[in-house]
Amino acid sequence: MTILFNPFFLLFVTFIVLFLFRAVLIKTGLIYIVKKKWRLIEDCFHVYQFFKVPRFSESMQRNQLHHKVWVYLNSLTSVEDSDFTNLFTGKKPNEIVLRLDPNQIIEDDFLGAKIFWINEDDNLVLKIRKADKRRVLRPYLQHIHSVSDDLEDQKRDLKLYMNVLDSQKERWRSVPFTHPSTLETIAMESDLKNKVKSDLENFLKAKQYYQRLGRVWKRSYLLYGPSGTGKSSFIAALANFLSYDVYDIDLCKVSDDSDLKLLLLQSTAKSVIVVEDLDRYLSEKPTALSLSGILNFMDGILTSSCGEERIMVFTMNGKDEVDQSILRPGRIDVHIHFPLCDFTAFKTLANNYLGLKDHKLFPQVEEIFQNGSSLSPAEIGELMMANRNSPSRALKSVINALQTEGDGRVARSRKSLDEGGGGGGEASGGNAVKEFKKLYGLLRVKSSRKSQSFDLNSGQKESG
Ligand SMILES: Nc1ncnc2c1ncn2[C@@H]1O[C@H](COP(=O)(O)OP(=O)(O)OP(=O)(O)O)[C@@H](O)[C@H]1O
Numbered sequence: 001m002t003i004l005f006n007p008f009f010l011l012f013v014t015f016i017v018l019f020l021f022r023a024v025l026i027k028t029g030l031i032y033i034v035k036k037k038w039r040l041i042e043d044c045f046h047v048y049q050f051f052k053v054p055r056f057s058e059s060m061q062r063n064q065l066h067h068k069v070w071v072y073l074n075s076l077t078s079v080e081d082s083d084f085t086n087l088f089t090g091k092k093p094n095e096i097v098l099r100l101d102p103n104q105i106i107e108d109d110f111l112g113a114k115i116f117w118i119n120e121d122d123n124l125v126l127k128i129r130k131a132d133k134r135r136v137l138r139p140y141l142q143h144i145h146s147v148s149d150d151l152e153d154q155k156r157d158l159k160l161y162m163n164v165l166d167s168q169k170e171r172w173r174s175v176p177f178t179h180p181s182t183l184e185t186i187a188m189e190s191d192l193k194n195k196v197k198s199d200l201e202n203f204l205k206a207k208q209y210y211q212r213l214g215r216v217w218k219r220s221y222l223l224y225g226p227s228g229t230g231k232s233s234f235i236a237a238l239a240n241f242l243s244y245d246v247y248d249i250d251l252c253k254v255s256d257d258s259d260l261k262l263l264l265l266q267s268t269a270k271s272v273i274v275v276e277d278l279d280r281y282l283s284e285k286p287t288a289l290s291l292s293g294i295l296n297f298m299d300g301i302l303t304s305s306c307g308e309e310r311i312m313v314f315t316m317n318g319k320d321e322v323d324q325s326i327l328r329p330g331r332i333d334v335h336i337h338f339p340l341c342d343f344t345a346f347k348t349l350a351n352n353y354l355g356l357k358d359h360k361l362f363p364q365v366e367e368i369f370q371n372g373s374s375l376s377p378a379e380i381g382e383l384m385m386a387n388r389n390s391p392s393r394a395l396k397s398v399i400n401a402l403q404t405e406g407d408g409r410v411a412r413s414r415k416s417l418d419e420g421g422g423g424g425g426e427a428s429g430g431n432a433v434k435e436f437k438k439l440y441g442l443l444r445v446k447s448s449r450k451s452q453s454f455d456l457n458s459g460q461k462e463s464g
């Protein structure tokens with residue numbers, strides 16, 4: 001009997017009872033009732049202040065703050081914990097989004113303070129303890145601004161703008177930009193991909209730097225290489241990576257230099273401005289546009305808002321024939337070579353198109369690449385896609401094509417490497433290709449005096 005009065009025993013029993021009580025509360029869901037009641041009791045000891053964010057202003061205009069708060073609140077995980085939540089399908093496949101229901105309350109934590117939001121029909125009401133208000137309210141509202149801006153940027157629907165021929169005021173027509181290409185799906189040396197990513201990121205951070213230098217905040221890329229090597233897909237991947245709209249300028253539809261200026265003026269910030277096949281256009285000796293008109297356009301001196309970032313991308317099959325003034329550093333900042341497929345790129349394609357990481361035929365394919373045969377990634381991709389139900393058949397058809405058509409590409413690939421001298425080209429397997437690369441290395445050293453090649457080091461210095 002004495003054990004019943006032992007304080008250690010009593011403590012132990014109390015602990016067990018409390019533990020069981022808590023387990024019952026949690027298991028039965030009674031905990032939520034207790035929490036609600038506790039909040040009511042807590043409320044009696046605090047003085048709260050309320051701030052209403054109406055959906056419309058007095059003149060019935062939309063209140064932007066209401067929209068921002070709404071976007072912010074629906075991104076909080078506590079939406080899931082409100083008593084009633086609406087579920088909708090999202091834009092991505094299998095995506096489900098949660099939306100707060102009217103008259104629900106959700107909780108947020110900021111700088112150690114508890115903040116409540118009540119979703120009334122046309123208002124969002126913020127409830128905050130008076131004691132926290134002075135310390136927390138302003139930074140909290142700033143926080144909502146920046147988070148919702150970021151969220152809006154992420155989910156913005158991208159647009160593809162194309163210039164139209166007729167001389168209407170509005171020179172651009174747009175369609176939704178839904179190209180699925182991403183930097184991950186492009187077969188390209190991963191080191192080069194990372195360099196491009198960090199070049200872009202450094203550029204985007206360098207607004208003040210460009211301003212101090214008195215330079216237009218723009219970065220120009222030249223993508224060059226044979227047909228079907230992924231130049232256009234890379235542009236789409238770039239736009240998706242940055243979440244930027246694409247302005248695709250068809251120079252054949254530009255009537256004169258001033259029309260080209262107008263196109264640039266009517267483009268918006270945070271966009272990729274694209275001119276494809278510039279070498280072909282220039283080789284046709286166009287009369288509509290002068291070289292100086294094109295150079296001024298490339299310098300971007302006439303953008304409506306020079307303080308806003310622009311990316312310009314030009315594509316060419318080869319850059320030897322074009323006027324060197326087009327390629328001069330500053331006008332084109334980064335040169336990226338898109339070579340024919342090598343074994344590394346082939347493996348990326350096999351993984352993308354056939355889901356193959358390895359296969360018994362890979363060594364044979366590697367050997368063929370090592371002998372210098374090659375095809376464009378587009379050609380290899382097509383063969384894989386046509387035989388996607390049978391990976392072995394797909395690989396055999398690639399081997400066949402490399403042995404027959406691919407051999408003919410050796411000479412062309414040699415020509416392309418000689419021509420392009422493009423920095424950042426893919427590492428290619430094989431002696432023949434290695435030889436070309438050595439040769440190309442020499443050529444590059446020589447030609448670097450003429451025009452600056454893909455030079456991310458200087459770019460990073462510049463934008464850092
Ligand atoms: N490096 C690559 N990685 C992944 N897919 C590629 C690559 N190169 C080409 N492809 C595939 O081949 C097709 C054609 O590629 P793309 O249009 O980008 O080539 P291009 O270099 O722009 O050709 P062109 O000079 O003829 O315009 C695309 O469907 C793309 O998916």
Ligand SMILES: [Mg+2]
Pocket residue numbers: 231232233276315
């Ligand atoms: Mg293309």
